[in-house]
Ligand SMILES: [Zn+2]
């Protein structure tokens with residue numbers, strides 16, 4: 001039985017910030033405590049934390065994209081088990097906001113940001129649906145974000161598209177943790193996914209100069 005049928009749209013994918021002006025009501029959860037947590041990218045040390053089995057060959061792609069787009073420092077971690085408390089048995093997947101709770105507890109100096117990466121399907125409450133499958137979720141701003149390879153793989157035409165979705169979503173979610181909101185430029189990787197992974201596919205995979213300026217990064221030509 002495909003439990004996702006109970007949710008209506010099976011292919012709905014999205015990515016957004018927890019506290020941000022996106023698909024969720026502002027200040028839904030951690031806005032108060034994390035309101036002052038925006039930091040300069042150069043001061044960010046991002047721990048990439050696999051949750052459950054994860055293809056180690058993907059690390060280099062993630063690290064190089066985070067470094068080239070955001071100028072953050074990246075630290076690689078060994079895989080750890082997914083927290084049982086985040087499992088939603090009814091739909092056989094993991095609740096993203098509970099994964100963020102778990103990940104925040106693992107942040108320790110010199111690390112100040114953590115990116116969870118996982119092969120399992122993840123979900124949260126969005127669009128008026130109690131359990132909506134998502135590509136990624138991040139604090140806006142704050143210490144933690146998470147992305148799902150499961151959603152990157154769905155309906156992908158080839159491995160290159162899976163990898164593009166993955167690295168673009170990783171940079172997008174870490175961008176939220178640094179304080180970047182969604183961007184109106186649909187070519188920018190901070191574009192709002194608006195419920196479909198196609199918005200990611202159609203982006204340039206790069207930050208626009210407006211978003212770069214907001215992070216204090218030098219503009220790019222072309
Ligand atoms: Zn987003």
Ligand SMILES: [Zn+2]
Pocket residue numbers: 183184185188189190191207208209210211212
């Ligand atoms: Zn932008």
